[in-house]
Structure formats: C-alpha cells, structure tokens
Amino acid sequence: MAYKHSCFRTFSLRFLVLFAFSCFSTLAVAGDEDNANASRPTEKQASAEAKEEKFNAGETIMEHIGDSHEWHIAGKGEHAIAIPLPVIVYSKRGLSVFLSSHLEDGSHGYRFEKAKDGSHRMVALTPEGTVDEEMTKSVWDLSITKNVLSIFIVMGLMLWIFVSAANAYKRAPGTAPTGVRSFVEPLIIFVRDDIAKSSIGEKKYMKYLPFLLTIFFFIWITNLLGMIPIFPGGANVTGNIAVAMTLAVIVFVITTLSGKATYWRHVFAMPGVPKGILVLLTPIEIFGVFLKPFVLMIRLFANILAGHIIALSFFCLIFIFAEMNTGLGFGVSILSVAFTVFMGMLELLVGFLQAYVFTLLAAMYFGTAIEEHHAEHAHVEAH
Numbered sequence: 222m223a224y225k226h227s228c229f230r231t232f233s234l235r236f237l238v239l240f241a242f243s244c245f246s247t248l249a250v251a252g253d254e255d256n257a258n259a260s261r262p263t264e265k266q267a268s269a270e271a272k273e274e275k276f277n278a279g280e281t282i283m284e285h286i287g288d289s290h291e292w293h294i295a296g297k298g299e300h301a302i303a304i305p306l307p308v309i310v311y312s313k314r315g316l317s318v319f320l321s322s323h324l325e326d327g328s329h330g331y332r333f334e335k336a337k338d339g340s341h342r343m344v345a346l347t348p349e350g351t352v353d354e355e356m357t358k359s360v361w362d363l364s365i366t367k368n369v370l371s372i373f374i375v376m377g378l379m380l381w382i383f384v385s386a387a388n389a390y391k392r393a394p395g396t397a398p399t400g401v402r403s404f405v406e407p408l409i410i411f412v413r414d415d416i417a418k419s420s421i422g423e424k425k426y427m428k429y430l431p432f433l434l435t436i437f438f439f440i441w442i443t444n445l446l447g448m449i450p451i452f453p454g455g456a457n458v459t460g461n462i463a464v465a466m467t468l469a470v471i472v473f474v475i476t477t478l479s480g481k482a483t484y485w486r487h488v489f490a491m492p493g494v495p496k497g498i499l500v501l502l503t504p505i506e507i508f509g510v511f512l513k514p515f516v517l518m519i520r521l522f523a524n525i526l527a528g529h530i531i532a533l534s535f536f537c538l539i540f541i542f543a544e545m546n547t548g549l550g551f552g553v554s555i556l557s558v559a560f561t562v563f564m565g566m567l568e569l570l571v572g573f574l575q576a577y578v579f580t581l582l583a584a585m586y587f588g589t590a591i592e593e594h595h596a597e598h599a600h601v602e603a604h
Contacts, residue, residue: 282533286457286526289367290321290333294452304452306370309363312345312356321364331360368464371456375442379435412437412580420584421591429587432475436468437580444525444572448565459575460525462518469518472583476513480590513586521579528571532564 284293292304305322310331319329327346334352335341343364345356365373382401389402398406417426417433443458458464486492488506490499539557 281537282530285455285533286460286529288457288461290324290364292367292370292452306367307365309365310343311361311363313359314345314356367456368458368461371443371446371453371458372464374453375439375446375458378442379438382438408438409434416577416581416584420581421588425591429475429584433580433584436471436583437576440468440521440579441573441576444575445569447525447529448568448572457526457529459521460529462522465518465522468521468579469514472517472586473511473514475583476586476590477510479587481592483592484590513582517579517582521575524571524575528564528568532561532568535560535564 290306290308292306294302294304305320308317308319308321308324308329308331310317314330317329317331321333323329324331324333327350330346332344332346332352333341334344342357343360343362345353345360347353382405385401386405389398389400412434413426413430416437417430420426421429440459443456446454447457447460449455488510489503491502491506494502535557
C-alpha cells in the first residue's frame, strides 16, 4: 500500500510541475506582447525587430534537447538567466579551467563557435582575438556540460537512495520496509526476479545483478529528471546519442567477455548446420553480435528523444499562434497545456518502460552468452 501511495505522489508531483511550467510560459508570452506594445518604434525598425525577434520553434526545441556549457533557467538573449558551468580545456598551452560565462568574450583564450559543417567546437584564440587553427587542433574539451552535471546529480541521488536503504537494513534487519527502503525494495526484487533470474538463470544471475540494478535505476531516474523543466531537471541525458552509445558499449563488452565456448561456437560455426549453409549463416551471426548493442542504443535514444520533441512541439504552438495574432492563442495554449500534461503522464510510463526494456535485453544477452546448451550437445553426440 505504501508503494502505491508513493507512485501516486510521484504522478501528482509531475502533473503539478508540468502544469506550472506550461502556465508560466503562457504568461511569458503575454508579458512579451505587453512589452512590445509599450514602445512604438518606427515602421522600418519595427519590421526589422519583428524579423529578428520572431520565435523559432526548431531552434528552441534543439536548444532544449541538446547539450550545453551552461544550464539555462529562463529568459532569452541578453535577459537570459543561466548557471555557468566549469569549462575544462587542455591543449599545448596546458590545462585551463574557467566558467562558461567567459566563453563569449574569449578572455581565457578559448571560444565556443559554430563550425562550417554546422557543428560546434572549442577554438583557441590568438592574443588579437582571432582563431588559432594550429592550436585548435590540439584542444581537448573536457568541460562539465549540462548532461555531465545531470549524470553526476543522478549518481548522487542513487548513492543516497541505496546507502540509505542499506543502512535501514542494518539498523532493523527482518522488519517491514519503511521510508526509502519501502520504495527501493519492490524495484530491486522486480529486477532480480523478473529480469535477472528469468533471463540469466538462478545459478549465475548474482554476478550480473549489481550492473543490471545500476543501469535500470540510472536510466529510470535520468528519464524522470528529464521531465522536470527546472534545475536540476530538464537535461536530455538518455536522449543523447553519446550516453545511449556508452551504455550499449558497456553491455557489449560484458557480453563479449562473458561468452562461453558454446556461445562463440554458435556464432562462428553453429553445430549441426551443413557447411554450405554456414557460409551464409556465420556472417549473419557475426553481424548480429554487433547489431544487438546498436539496437539497444537506437531504441533508448530514439524513444526518449522523440518524447521530448513531441512535447516541446505542442508546447511551441503557444508561441507560434501568439505571434500570428489570430485570436487563437488562448485556446491553443489550453490545448497545448492539456496535451503537455498528457504527454508528461505518458512519459512517466515510457521512462520506466525504456529502463525495463534496456535492462531486460542486456540480461538476455548475458544469459545467451553464458548458456551451456547441454541439450544441443547431447543431440550432436547422438549423431
């Protein structure tokens, strides 16, 4: 019962946060219109400013789902409120550490700029302020970006949750779970029994359980934090291709190192299959070894990223219709807020499902790698 109440409180909190954020943004649109009417420049200036100030939905969405050297809080342009993050740059000049607020003026010899191919890069500057291409080639950007800081926050939350639960077990072993322990215990049992044991087997699952628990809680908590629009939430961590790829590579490495002789025999030369068929089957099996982690990466990255884009797209309709002056701004804002709240509720489910699916598939890959295939050996020996 306590677990159900905890889930209900979580859903209620997300609803209130999303509703408050949507209402605040609607008020921000109204505030911008009032400020525009307060000053009346010439027709030429007004048209130029309108062109410059026009709301760009694509840019706004990409800004929210992308990584950054600062944590944006509110506002835009000169009036933006953001938390500058540490910039750590290593080059032939040595190690430089400073806040990202100094990147624009280049006062520390480095600047973040857009490259010709559309990507962004950290460039080294000469004393005159121009780009030093030769020095830029040696630049290593090791900065604490928004996604990196979010990962550290999630790590801190996980340490607090598990250490608190472990201490509760030490203080009162064998008693009914309370507090953090009552929240964590059902999830740990769920991962242990429904994922690890069923996919790997009761004899060998304990070796992989710590990793499966870590990856499940990491993905789930980062997905939940990504739904909260204010600091320390709002970062698109698992929707970042680099993070999803890193998790998939870790699963691939563990699967490869855990593979038994029977596993590799099935990959390179499946027993009982004619040699003529093996010519076609073996390349497919080898390709499948690398395809599995790729599927893991794309599944997690695409689902989380799509959820953020859809929610932000409907949210941007408020600003688009407000600029059009069609009189539909208020009605669209109500629909957008309602749909944003609906998407928020759906994302709660998707965030949990993605953590579950990623952990389940990882456990299945581990189970396949360490399976002995006794029955198949007996069949081959009989022939």
